[in-house]
Amino acid sequence: MKIQFSKLLAKWTSISLILRIFIGLVIGAALALLVPAWTWVGIFGKLFVSALKAIAPVLVFVLVASSVASAQGGGLGSRFRTVITLYLVSTLSAALVAVAGSFLFPVTMQLTDVVETGKPVELSDVFSNLLTNMVANPVTSLSTANYIGILFWSLLFGLGLKMVAGKATIQVVSDLADVVSLIVRWVIQFAPFGIMGLVFSAVSESGMEIFTTYGRLLLVLVGCMLFATMILNPLWSFLATGRNPYPLLWICLKESGLQAFFTRSSAANIPINMALCKKLGLDRDFYSVSIPLGATINMDGAAVTITVMTLAVAHTLGIEVSFLSAVFLSVVATLGACGASGVAGGSLLLIPLACSFLGIGNDVAMQAVAVGFIIGVVQDSVETALNSSGDVFFTATAEYREDPSLREKS
Numbered sequence: 113m114k115i116q117f118s119k120l121l122a123k124w125t126s127i128s129l130i131l132r133i134f135i136g137l138v139i140g141a142a143l144a145l146l147v148p149a150w151t152w153v154g155i156f157g158k159l160f161v162s163a164l165k166a167i168a169p170v171l172v173f174v175l176v177a178s179s180v181a182s183a184q185g186g187g188l189g190s191r192f193r194t195v196i197t198l199y200l201v202s203t204l205s206a207a208l209v210a211v212a213g214s215f216l217f218p219v220t221m222q223l224t225d226v227v228e229t230g231k232p233v234e235l236s237d238v239f240s241n242l243l244t245n246m247v248a249n250p251v252t253s254l255s256t257a258n259y260i261g262i263l264f265w266s267l268l269f270g271l272g273l274k275m276v277a278g279k280a281t282i283q284v285v286s287d288l289a290d291v292v293s294l295i296v297r298w299v300i301q302f303a304p305f306g307i308m309g310l311v312f313s314a315v316s317e318s319g320m321e322i323f324t325t326y327g328r329l330l331l332v333l334v335g336c337m338l339f340a341t342m343i344l345n346p347l348w349s350f351l352a353t354g355r356n357p358y359p360l361l362w363i364c365l366k367e368s369g370l371q372a373f374f375t376r377s378s379a380a381n382i383p384i385n386m387a388l389c390k391k392l393g394l395d396r397d398f399y400s401v402s403i404p405l406g407a408t409i410n411m412d413g414a415a416v417t418i419t420v421m422t423l424a425v426a427h428t429l430g431i432e433v434s435f436l437s438a439v440f441l442s443v444v445a446t447l448g449a450c451g452a453s454g455v456a457g458g459s460l461l462l463i464p465l466a467c468s469f470l471g472i473g474n475d476v477a478m479q480a481v482a483v484g485f486i487i488g489v490v491q492d493s494v495e496t497a498l499n500s501s502g503d504v505f506f507t508a509t510a511e512y513r514e515d516p517s518l519r520e521k522s
Contacts, residue, residue: 133370136304140311154313157374160306163299164380169254171292171383173266175400178289180270181282191395195402195510198348199410200446202502205348206340206412207442210419213336215438219329219420220428221483263404293390296383303371310374326487329424333487334494336416341365341498345412349509360508364388369501373493378407381500388504394511402510406503413495414462417484418445422466425480431470444469460484460492 124132143153245253245260253261273282342361349357367388372381382404389399419441426433433441444466460481467477484491 132304133307136306136308137311137374140308141315143308144312144315148316150312151316154309154316156305157307157309157311157313160299160302160309161375161377161380163302164375164383165377167292167296167299168379168382169262171296171386173254173262173269174285174289174292175386175396176263176266176404177270177273178282178286178400180267180397181273181277181285191398191510191514192402194352194513195406195506196409198352198506198509199406202340202345202348202506203409203411203415204442204446205344206336207415207419207445208439209340209344210336210416210445211423211438211442213332213339214420214423214427217328217332217335218427219332219424221326221329221424221480260408263401267401293386297387300384300387307371307374326483329420329483330487330490332424333417333420333491336420337413337494337498340412340416341502345502345505349505352509352513355512357505357509360512361505363392364501364505364508365497367391368504369497372500373497376492376496378496378500378503381496382407385500385504389507392504392508394508398511399507402507403503406507407500410503410506411499412502413498415442415445417460417491417495418462418466421460421463421480421484422470422472422477425463425467425472425476426470429472429476431472433470437470441466441469460488 140153143150245258246264248258248261250261250265252258253265273285346357346361349355349360368381368385371384372378375381385403385406386399389403390396422441422445423433423438463480463484464477467473467480
């Protein structure tokens, strides 16, 4: 029996993970349509996402600390400058695409009931929260998946190891990083079952109504996100490397974006992105920092969501937005997106911030947030898929720019 189980497991893992995920997707959708009362199927999705979210902070901390402690120097500075520039330029350009899409295809929403809410989010609050999170208690940062804090303390921990620890101690930390990476690979093997549960929950709970009620708004949102991902991001990659970016883009969308679409969490997708970076042969010292950093500031989809939803409110209220105001709104959306929470629907909570710059009250803006949560099954899934796959895409682009020969090997 043990031998048969081992053979079955080996046969299962020999099948392409993407194919297994597709099978899980089909089974999940079929079960949701045929037996929606089987709510227990959704537990697989919750367990998968919870496992990824649980291991991701530990993975980031030990990988960054190990990489900094073991680093021999050279090359990382230029790569970090490149990837941070790509992150910010892509987010700003996505916001500008959202402005263009909103003007070409203006949409409105039904805004009637006033929603009681607290104080609007100010831009200063976004930066204050970022700085506060950076120096938060390291244990608390790990338990709450505060990646700004995790990056800050792991960098200091790694520098401290480099300065006072011996090679044996640094090797222990490196071995610990390898162990955590192995655990992540084990968790990822359960992705097909997790996707099955997530698809079952989404289809059985939301159905297809959202496509008819808010179809046009979804088309503008998804259309702008896809344009930024399929046209602009490859353009920035081509300008950085001079190579055809689409083979890399397809790999990132297939192996990172697909799973992020269903997990709807950039934080939960960090282990998957790191595994993909390793598969591409990238430098662990580099991607162990750039991937969690990208999950914080590479927010193309969030910038699109904030901009489109804000301009939809403006169109609904009959507010005329000038070109300069729209450009300024893009900058605000970019800065706000970089401070968006890594949880599902995090970008929606920054819509009141953008609305405030157009003179739109918080009670009206929060109605747009409510609409966003209604369509979030689609909007947030696409947003997360594009944001998360872009982290790997731009990390690889920065590395290929530094070492062109690496692309030929991958």
